[in-house]
Amino acid sequence: MFDVSFIYEAKDVKDAIKKLVENENSEVISGGTDVLIRVREGKDAGMGLVSIHNIAELKGVKKDSDGSIIIGAGTSFHDIAYNEIIKECLPSLGEAVDTVGGPQVRETATIGGNICNGATSADSASTLVALQADIVLEGPNGERVVNIKDFYTGPGKTVRDRCEVCKCFKIKKENYENYYGYYFKYGKRKSLEIATLGCSVLVKLNASKDAIEDVKIAYGVAAPTPSRAYKAEEFVKGKKLDDKNLLDGFAELALSEMKPRDSWRASKEFREQLIKEMAKRSLVNSIRRAGGKIEYYV
Numbered sequence: 001m002f003d004v005s006f007i008y009e010a011k012d013v014k015d016a017i018k019k020l021v022e023n024e025n026s027e028v029i030s031g032g033t034d035v036l037i038r039v040r041e042g043k044d045a046g047m048g049l050v051s052i053h054n055i056a057e058l059k060g061v062k063k064d065s066d067g068s069i070i071i072g073a074g075t076s077f078h079d080i081a082y083n084e085i086i087k088e089c090l091p092s093l094g095e096a097v098d099t100v101g102g103p104q105v106r107e108t109a110t111i112g113g114n115i116c117n118g119a120t121s122a123d124s125a126s127t128l129v130a131l132q133a134d135i136v137l138e139g140p141n142g143e144r145v146v147n148i149k150d151f152y153t154g155p156g157k158t159v160r161d162r163c164e165v166c167k168c169f170k171i172k173k174e175n176y177e178n179y180y181g182y183y184f185k186y187g188k189r190k191s192l193e194i195a196t197l198g199c200s201v202l203v204k205l206n207a208s209k210d211a212i213e214d215v216k217i218a219y220g221v222a223a224p225t226p227s228r229a230y231k232a233e234e235f236v237k238g239k240k241l242d243d244k245n246l247l248d249g250f251a252e253l254a255l256s257e258m259k260p261r262d263s264w265r266a267s268k269e270f271r272e273q274l275i276k277e278m279a280k281r282s283l284v285n286s287i288r289r290a291g292g293k294i295e296y297y298v
Helices: 013-022 035-040 077-081 084-089 091-097 103-108 111-116 125-130 230-236 246-257 268-289
Strands: 006-009 026-029 048-051 061-063 069-072 134-139 142-147 152-154 165-171 180-186 197-205 212-220
Touching (some): 013 026, 013 165, 091 125, 111 165, 125 212, 246 268
Antiparallel strands (some): 069 165, 197 212
């Protein structure tokens, strides 16, 4: 049994916001794969739940006239992973969300819930950080847009107000066009596993495919919040693929910017090793997907 004071099915976003404002002891629920666990554990016992699960405007993936890709916050991981726009333009995001839980979870869990939960281990988070996604929120005072780099304030904490509804994620054309990506999830099991560490890399090569024009790298569980490694990115920009220090230099700088910790899943020392190795492998795989040739021996 779940200890909740009420469950309200919102008709639309404004209806959901109105109900949240009227009831101080309430919170949003969509897929429920995170919220219901907290309720069951007693952390949110007695709360009212305002469901946005059946609001059509929060679902689906589309491409705007300017080339931006809009992902509804209520879109399930399954629907994202198998969406044709995602496959064509953001395949690494589709691969990332397809690592979440098992098939039943991916059918139910939503990308909005995954991000708004604030967990650094969220499988969609590091790729959205690398893609520099904008998050559209609507609350009692209207709509606002927050870039994902400014969204997280600490472990399990975000800037989203309790009365705000996450509507969608917007990825601008310049942040995905001609980029090729790879998401590397490390866990003790191949499935049904929360990430011990996650690493997402996006690479843009030059026209001759022998040098890096641009790169983005972001981690989950390597710091209190999903984080970019900016120094590592700057280090490899313009470097030739046959540069002998390309991979080691990239990995060392990535580690220098992260703040891994001990937990029951892994020690700090093990995560430090993972940060470097995953940086190398993710960069290599992204380069190869972009059509570049690079030697790497494990």
